[in-house]
Amino acid sequence: MTNRTSGYNFPTQLLKTLRFARQVAVLTGAGISAESGLATFRDPMTGLWAKFRPEELATPEAFQRNPKLVWEWYQWRREQVEKAAPNPGHFALAQIESKVPKFSLITQNVDSLHQQAGSKNVVELHGNIRRTKCFEENIVVESWPETEDVPPHCPRCGGLLRPDVVWFGENLPLEALYAAANASKNADLFFSIGTSGQVEPAASLPRLAQQNGATVVTINLEVTTTAFHKVYNFNGRAGEILPALVQKAWAG
Numbered sequence: 001m002t003n004r005t006s007g008y009n010f011p012t013q014l015l016k017t018l019r020f021a022r023q024v025a026v027l028t029g030a031g032i033s034a035e036s037g038l039a040t041f042r043d044p045m046t047g048l049w050a051k052f053r054p055e056e057l058a059t060p061e062a063f064q065r066n067p068k069l070v071w072e073w074y075q076w077r078r079e080q081v082e083k084a085a086p087n088p089g090h091f092a093l094a095q096i097e098s099k100v101p102k103f104s105l106i107t108q109n110v111d112s113l114h115q116q117a118g119s120k121n122v123v124e125l126h127g128n129i130r131r132t133k134c135f136e137e138n139i140v141v142e143s144w145p146e147t148e149d150v151p152p153h154c155p156r157c158g159g160l161l162r163p164d165v166v167w168f169g170e171n172l173p174l175e176a177l178y179a180a181a182n183a184s185k186n187a188d189l190f191f192s193i194g195t196s197g198q199v200e201p202a203a204s205l206p207r208l209a210q211q212n213g214a215t216v217v218t219i220n221l222e223v224t225t226t227a228f229h230k231v232y233n234f235n236g237r238a239g240e241i242l243p244a245l246v247q248k249a250w251a252g
Helices: 012-019 030-034 060-065 067-083 088-099 113-117 174-186 202-211 238-249
Strands: 023-028 102-107 122-124 127-134 161-165 189-193 215-220 226-228 231-235
Touching (some): 012 238, 023 088, 023 174, 023 202, 030 238, 060 067, 067 127, 067 161, 088 102, 088 113, 088 238, 122 174, 174 202, 189 202, 202 215, 215 238
Parallel strands (some): 023 102, 023 189, 102 122, 189 215
Antiparallel strands (some): 127 161
16 A cells, blocks of 8 residues: 555455445544544643643643643644634544445544534544533533633533543543443444543444454554454555545545
């Protein structure tokens, strides 16, 4: 395989499986967002935040100790997300959704880039950094009075507001977990894209799909390109591989 989009030599059976798939499930991780310029948690932080590690800030305990610091860090992260735009990998997934009868996009990312690209059935395992919720009541808050308080206060109960993301030590939302497991179990084709496959429970989803008969495709810079029966690994960028795969699957 080459780095040129047109040079990908996809197995004929994979193209046929995609073209005639009835249910497709996709799991995405930080790698696809990195192609849009967003740093991953494994990347060292820069500027004012260089002396911190994400693990030190993305916890309920950190927020309780210093809510202003954590809020300001997430405000900085929101600003990075606002500057980012979907890449060709995001748009290719939206294309696949438009072509198959049933499609579920399960993401560990919190940046809404999939939705911006046109994906509709998105399951957010780790929440969404663009949303805000009450730390006390755990409910999403759409708006609040503008004050100089950092962080702002919940207009309903007066508690502190926080980003609607899953922090270290917190459980993933049960509804999202159920939807992700159900989509994986019923898929006949499953994609794992830009994720290390080491963080549970998301890491179990490809195995769940495979155990129920799905073809599994991994697209990642950390895998070796190989093909086995109903298992395909592609070493490369989602923004290059996915558009080529879509073009060839539905050629003509």
